[in-house]
Amino acid sequence: MTGAPARPVRHLLSIDDLGADGIDEVMRLTDAFVEVSRRSIPKVPALRGKTVASLFFEDSTRTRLSFETAAKRLSADTMSFSVSTSSVRKGESLRDTALTIEAMGVDCIVVRHRSSGAPHRVASWVDAAVVNAGDGWHEHPTQALLDCYTIRERLGSLAGRRVLIVGDVKHSRVARSDIAAFTALGADVTLVAPPTLLPPTLEGWPVSVSHDLDAVAPDADVIYLLRIQQERMTEALVPSLREYTARYGLTVRRAARLRDDALVMHPGPMNRGVEIAPEVADLPRSAIIDQVRNGVAVRMAVLYLLLGAGSDKVLTADDVMEAAVGESR
Amino acid sequence: MSTVAIKGGRVLDASGARAADVLVDDGRIVAVGADLAGDRVLDAGGCVVAPGLVDLHAHLRQPGNEEAETVETGSRGAALGGFTAVVAMPNTTPAVDGAAAVREVQDLGRTALCEVFPAAAITVGRAGERLTPMAELAELGVRIFTDDGSGVQDGRLMRRAMEYAVGLPWPVVLAEHCEDAALAAGGHLHEGVWSAKLGIAGQPAEAEELMVMRDLALARLTGSRVHLQHLSTAGSVAMVRAARASGVAVTCEATPHHLALTHAECASFDPVFKVNPPLRTDDDVAAVRAGLADGTIDAIATDHAPHTAQDKEQPFDEAPPGMLGLETALAVACSESGLPLERVLALLSWQPARIAGIEDSHGGPVQAGRPANLCVIDPAATWTVDPARSASRSRNSPWAGRTLTGRVRHTLLAGEPVVVDGEAQR
Numbered sequence: 001m002t003g004a005p006a007r008p009v010r011h012l013l014s015i016d017d018l019g020a021d022g023i024d025e026v027m028r029l030t031d032a033f034v035e036v037s038r039r040s041i042p043k044v045p046a047l048r049g050k051t052v053a054s055l056f057f058e059d060s061t062r063t064r065l066s067f068e069t070a071a072k073r074l075s076a077d078t079m080s081f082s083v084s085t086s087s088v089r090k091g092e093s094l095r096d097t098a099l100t101i102e103a104m105g106v107d108c109i110v111v112r113h114r115s116s117g118a119p120h121r122v123a124s125w126v127d128a129a130v131v132n133a134g135d136g137w138h139e140h141p142t143q144a145l146l147d148c149y150t151i152r153e154r155l156g157s158l159a160g161r162r163v164l165i166v167g168d169v170k171h172s173r174v175a176r177s178d179i180a181a182f183t184a185l186g187a188d189v190t191l192v193a194p195p196t197l198l199p200p201t202l203e204g205w206p207v208s209v210s211h212d213l214d215a216v217a218p219d220a221d222v223i224y225l226l227r228i229q230q231e232r233m234t235e236a237l238v239p240s241l242r243e244y245t246a247r248y249g250l251t252v253r254r255a256a257r258l259r260d261d262a263l264v265m266h267p268g269p270m271n272r273g274v275e276i277a278p279e280v281a282d283l284p285r286s287a288i289i290d291q292v293r294n295g296v297a298v299r300m301a302v303l304y305l306l307l308g309a310g311s312d313k314v315l316t317a318d319d320v321m322e323a324a325v326g327e328s329r
Numbered sequence: 330m331s332t333v334a335i336k337g338g339r340v341l342d343a344s345g346a347r348a349a350d351v352l353v354d355d356g357r358i359v360a361v362g363a364d365l366a367g368d369r370v371l372d373a374g375g376c377v378v379a380p381g382l383v384d385l386h387a388h389l390r391q392p393g394n395e396e397a398e399t400v401e402t403g404s405r406g407a408a409l410g411g412f413t414a415v416v417a418m419p420n421t422t423p424a425v426d427g428a429a430a431v432r433e434v435q436d437l438g439r440t441a442l443c444e445v446f447p448a449a450a451i452t453v454g455r456a457g458e459r460l461t462p463m464a465e466l467a468e469l470g471v472r473i474f475t476d477d478g479s480g481v482q483d484g485r486l487m488r489r490a491m492e493y494a495v496g497l498p499w500p501v502v503l504a505e506h507c508e509d510a511a512l513a514a515g516g517h518l519h520e521g522v523w524s525a526k527l528g529i530a531g532q533p534a535e536a537e538e539l540m541v542m543r544d545l546a547l548a549r550l551t552g553s554r555v556h557l558q559h560l561s562t563a564g565s566v567a568m569v570r571a572a573r574a575s576g577v578a579v580t581c582e583a584t585p586h587h588l589a590l591t592h593a594e595c596a597s598f599d600p601v602f603k604v605n606p607p608l609r610t611d612d613d614v615a616a617v618r619a620g621l622a623d624g625t626i627d628a629i630a631t632d633h634a635p636h637t638a639q640d641k642e643q644p645f646d647e648a649p650p651g652m653l654g655l656e657t658a659l660a661v662a663c664s665e666s667g668l669p670l671e672r673v674l675a676l677l678s679w680q681p682a683r684i685a686g687i688e689d690s691h692g693g694p695v696q697a698g699r700p701a702n703l704c705v706i707d708p709a710a711t712w713t714v715d716p717a718r719s720a721s722r723s724r725n726s727p728w729a730g731r732t733l734t735g736r737v738r739h740t741l742l743a744g745e746p747v748v749v750d751g752e753a754q755r
Contacts, residue, residue, distance in 0.1 A: 095642035115644030116528040117598025124599075136646070137528030176528055199525035200533070 011123045011130040012302055015141050015180035023148060023181055029301035030149050030294070036073065037297055047076035050307050053106040054080045054133070055097070055122075057113040062268065062292070063133050067110045067142075070299035076307070079106065098122045107307055111135070116173075129306040137171045143267055144177035146298040148185060150290045151222060154263055159186035162219055164210075166192040166248055167226030167275055170199050170237075174267045175226060179207055190216055193248065196237040213248055218257050224265045225250055225275045241274055248275070255280040263287045331368035332359070333746060335739070338373025338705060341671060342380055342695045343679045351378055353701040356744040360697055371739050371746060373705045379674050380692045381413025381443075381702035381740065383681040385473070385504075385582055386558060386630035387655060389415070389445070391437060392430075393422025398635040398722050400434065404441035405720040406633070406655040408747045411704035411737040413443050414682070414691040415655070419450045420478040426450040426461045431469050442747045442755065443740075444702070446685060448473040451490050451503060457482050460490055467499040472686035475504035477558060478605075480540050482510050487544065491553035500686050502580070504556040507540035507565070508532075508606065517646045519592040519607040527595065529646055534562040534613070537606055541565045545572040548579055556684055557581040559632050561606040563616030570625040580684050582630035583617045585654055585661035586727055590614070594727065600641050600648030601725050604634070607650075621666055621676060628681035629666075629673075631658045635723030653726040656719055661728065663708060663735030670708050670735075701744040710736035720753060 009017055018026065036044055052071040054064050064080065071078045081101060092100075098121075101109060108129040111119040116136030123130040134140040151158055163182050169175040169191050182189050183206045190208040191198060202209065210216045217223060228244055238244045245251070250264065255277065258264075264276070264286045272278040281288060335351040340361060350365035350373075351358060384407065390398035400417070407415045417434055419425030425434060431447050438445025449471045453459045455478065463474060474494070481487040487505075494501050513536035518524050520531025541557060545568060548555040560566055560581050569581050586604060591611055594602040602608060620626040634651025641648050662673045682692025690700045713732045716724040740748035747754050 093639045093642035094644060094647075096639075113644060115646045118644040120598045121642075121644060124597075135528075136644075137530075139528070171528075173528060176526075200520045200531060201522055201525050203522050204526075 009305055012141050012306065013120050013123060013130065013132045014139050015144055015177050015184065020184040023145065023184060026145050026298065026301045026305060027149055027152060029304055030297045033297040033300040034294070036300070043073050043075060045075045046304055046308055047071070047074035050107045051077045051079065051105060052108045052110060052303060053101050053104070054078070054110040055083070055101055055112070056081065056133070057083050057118070058134070060112050060134065063112060066295040067133060067299050069296050070303055073296070074300055074303055076303065079104065094118060094121055095125050098125050102126045102128050108303060131302060131306065134173050136173060137176070138173050139177045140173040141177045142295070142299055142302055143174050144181035145302065146291055146295045147178055147224070147265060148181050149294045149298055150265065150287050151263065153290065153294070154287055155221060155261070158182055161187045161221040163187045163189050163222040163224060164192050164216055164220045165189060165224045165226065166213060166250070168197045168228050168232060169193050169226065170197050171229070171232070172226050178224065179205065183207070192216060194238060197232070213254065217254055218259065220258065220262055222263045222265060223250060223258065227267065227269065227271060228275050245274055250276045250280050252277050252279055255283065258285070265291060268292065333369045333371060333741070333744065334365050334367030335371045335373045335378055335703070335705060336365065338376045338378040340695045341377045341674060343675065344694055346671065351695060351703065353741060353744045356701055358695060358697055358699050358701050361695060369746070371705065371749065373738070375707060375709065376738055377670060377706045377708060378695060379704055379706060380678045380695060381704050381742070382411045382659060382677045383414045383685060383687065383691050384412050384631050384633070384655065384658070385416050385628055385681045385685055386477070387415045387417060387633040388420065388635065388651065389417045390635055391421065392433060396722065397637050397640070400437035400441050400445055402720055402722045403633065403635070403655065404438070404443045404445060405753050408442040408740045408742065409720055409737060409751070409753055410656040411659050411706060411740055412655060413702035413704065413740065413742050414446060414685070414687055415443050416446045416448050416473055416685055418477045419448050419475065420455060424450050424455045426453050426455070428462070428465055428469060431466055431471055435470070442753065443742055444691070446687060447471060448475050448477070448504070450474065451476045451481055452486065455479065457486065460486070460493065463493060463501065464497055467497055467501050472499065472501050473504050473556070474501060475506065475558065477504065477506045479510060480506050480508045484543055484547065488547050488551060491547055491551040491555065495551060495553050502554045502556045502684065504558050505540065505544050506558050507537050507544065509536045509539045512536040512539065516607070517603060518595045519609045521592060521610060523592040523595050527598065532607055534564060534609065537562050538564040538568065541568050545569070545577055545579060548577050552578070554578040554580070559584050559587065559606055559630065560617065560620070560626065561587045561609050561613060563613050566616045566620040566625055570620070573625065580627045581625070582628040582681070583621060583626045584630060584632045585658045585665070586652060588614060588617045588621065588629070589661055589665035590727060595645070598645050600643065600645050601652065601727050601729070603645055603648055603650045604632070604652050605650035618666060622668060622672070627676070628684060629658060629662050629676040630681065631655050635721050636725050638724055641725050651725065653716070653719065653721055653723060656721070657714055657726065657728045657733065659706065659737060660712070660733035660735045664733045701741050703741040704737055705739040706735060707738050708735050710734070712736050
């Protein structure tokens with residue numbers, strides 16, 4: 001999970017597709033696009049003539065808007081397909097859906113699906129670049145990239161940083177991508193959750209585990225809270241939300257014992273009062289709004305990496321500054 | 330009727346091997362010996378002439394899912410794979426749980442390229458609530474009862490089925506798909522490192538093992554025979570080994586895929602590797618092989634489970650479980666089991682024939698007077714699996730693109746050469 005990608009990145013399905021050098025490259029490209037985003041007209045012609053289709057089999061307003069905004073700021077044409085799971089179940093296969101959309105002439109398909117691996121299947125059938133916008137419990141690589149960017153922005157670097165990922169790791173695509181990305185960049189990751197909300201085995205995972213948030217929180221540089229879903233209660237994974245909050249929620253009392261410079265992060269949408277106290281989400285140490293803002297620039301970087309300037313070439317940040325910034329001057 | 334001479338091969342059956350020609354006339358073997366002549370000659374040079382293979386476990390999908398397979402297409406694949414007898418699983422639509430459904434599959438089998446023996450469900454509709462009319466169905470010829478696709482969850486009902494079976498005048502056996510439904514619920518692959526990494530809910534090995542444990546206990550309690558289907562875990566194999574040593578009347582089978590493939594195959598998210606029970610760990614594969622080698626496992630059974638491309642071109646968790654197996658079983662067993670051919674044939678022919686209660690017509694010795702259900706195998710032939718060339722209506726072979734050693738050259742069904750030089754004759 002470290003080192004440069006062995007070949008030019010064709011799809012972004014998993015953080016492992018990038019490796020540490022690939023993540024760094026996305027970070028550098030993001031710096032350029034953050035600069036673009038600050039302009040009065042935050043738009044560059046870098047992907048003019050390219051078409052980006054978002055294919056969402058699961059509702060996700062924020063991720064879809066973030067990708068579509070990113071594509072538009074790169075001057076790509078965008079198409080959006082929202083497919084309700086029920087209608088697909090009755091009708092065509094995933095392959096037929098993917099081929100139908102590709103036939104409309106798209107260069108990139110951004111896929112969100114409730115099933116782990118669905119973007120990998122799509123990538124095996126189409127010539128277009130595929131970006132995983134979240135698949136089941138598996139990965140959400142652009143979320144991890146924007147999380148890395150946000151941590152670097154606030155703390156300088158991830159190397160040696162102690163990151164706690166707290167909550168429902170078992171069912172979290174964000175956690176799987178974050179673990180891969182944070183550890184690739186040298187962070188020291190600890191998962192904090194009851195055993196029922198951890199994967200069935202962590203063999204081979206470069207993480208530590210704690211079942212005691214109070215014991216590990218005071219030393220942490222980053223507290224990354226995951227959303228706990230109500231349905232986990234009915235699966236007997238935790239007895240009640242109240243008990244979950246008491247043991248694993250970032251309450252005001254717990255937040256007061258964090259280090260002064262510790263960051264609080266959350267992928268959204270938050271359950272205020274459950275995994276995070278309402279007051280804590282709004283503290284200066286909270287980077288939650290930064291995460292959303294950085295999402296657009298990170299997704300611009302990813303689309304540019306996959307589609308910009310001929311994707312047979314590994315781009316550098318200098319290339320993109322020249323291509324993106326230069327053209328728009 | 331014209332005679333067929335199978336010439337130049339080495340005859341191999343339960344009694345051993347010897348160089349001999351085999352002469353077939355009117356559905357039976359009429360002579361085994363040197364320099365036999367027939368109206369038609371099938372070349373067996375370099376080959377082994379063996380009793381036809383017997384599959385205890387195939388899903389032929391008819392009635393109800395003829396898009397995926399029919400008795401005809403499944404039997405053609407079976408013949409190409411060297412099988413002369415196939416036990417058809419009853420999880421069709423509707424389920425084979427009554428006399429009419431048994432007769433329908435038997436009728437479809439009359440024109441098939443292998444003999445088709447319908448298994449019947451243990452419970453009506455495979456719903457796990459009421460017993461099927463086992464005596465009536467056994468009288469029609471059913472010898473294997475199973476709710477395959479799921480296990481009988483209610484231990485009391487399974488006990489009653491076993492007790493009832495003991496009292497029947499036919500040698501029937503209850504076959505169980507061992508899976509504790511609650512523990513396996515929602516799982517799409519083996520629960521372990523790959524399910525954790527891929528973010529897909531897994532089925533723990535214990536979901537299988539708990540029902541193996543229960544059924545061994547019930548067999549001991551009732552004195553019934555029990556046959557455990559497609560064992561996939563080291564724990565299951567160990568429990569069967571111990572139970573048999575203590576006198577429980579248990580037999581069991583393993584599939585070609587469970588003796589060769591692991592859950593690491595699922596890393597591509599390709600549902601062609603989704604199967605139930607799921608592909609397990611290296612240790613489980615080693616235990617299945619050891620069980621085959623030491624006789625704990627009695628049979629290799631395909632669990633041939635065709636699914637249409639449409640059904641498999643879905644995400645992993647939405648695709649149905651199952652893989653093709655009839656055309657590749659022998660070659661996989663020869664290539665991957667590490668066992669000599671005579672052991673492979675015992676596991677694929679005469680041992681399953683006895684479990685299915687069809688040893689009078691299949692899997693018996695190659696000698697004059699016996700029904701001419703035979704296969705001729707070139708053990709040295711290598712071939713690359715191309716699902717597009719499969720006889721099945723489906724293409725979901727996990728062996729696609731793999732090169733295997735051991736190939737069926739000819740298959741004779743009741744004396745009729747249904748496969749000649751690797752080609753189906755009808």
